[in-house]
Amino acid sequence: MSKEFLRVCTVDEIEERKGFRFIIDDVTDIALFKVDGIIYAVDNVCPHNHTPKMHLGYIEDEHVLCPVHFFKFSLKTGKLTGEAGCTLPVYEVKIEGNEVFVEKPDNKFFNFDF
Numbered sequence: 001m002s003k004e005f006l007r008v009c010t011v012d013e014i015e016e017r018k019g020f021r022f023i024i025d026d027v028t029d030i031a032l033f034k035v036d037g038i039i040y041a042v043d044n045v046c047p048h049n050h051t052p053k054m055h056l057g058y059i060e061d062e063h064v065l066c067p068v069h070f071f072k073f074s075l076k077t078g079k080l081t082g083e084a085g086c087t088l089p090v091y092e093v094k095i096e097g098n099e100v101f102v103e104k105p106d107n108k109f110f111n112f113d114f
C-alpha cells in the first residue's frame with residue numbers, strides 16, 4: 001500500500017529552526033521544523049506527557065527539545081536521547097517545487113515504554 005501525502009504549506013512558510021504547527025484532524029497534530037534547509041515532520045504531541053507543544057520546542061543540531069521537560073528527540077528517528085524511553089512519531093516529508101507534503105499518519109500511536 002502506497003503512502004498518502006498531504007500538502008501542508010510552502011517551503012518559505014517554515015522559518016529556519018522555528019516550529020510550524022499543522023493540525024490535520026481531531027487526533028493528528030504535526031510539528032514541522034527546518035534545520036539547515038532540511039524539513040522534518042514530527043508529531044506535535046510529546047509522548048512523555050501528551051503535551052501538544054513540540055512546535056514550541058528548541059532545536060539542537062538535528063534534535064528537538066520538548067519545551068515542557070526538555071526531553072530531546074531525534075528529528076530523523078524520533079528516538080529519545082539518553083536512556084531508552086518513549087519515541088516521538090516522525091513522518092516522511094516530500095518537497096515538490098516550493099510545496100511541502102507530509103506523510104499522512106495511518107493512525108495515532110504513543111509508546112509508553114519508559
Ligand code: FES
Pocket residue numbers: 046047048049050051066067068069070071
Ligand atoms: S511533556 Fe515533553 S518532555 Fe515532558
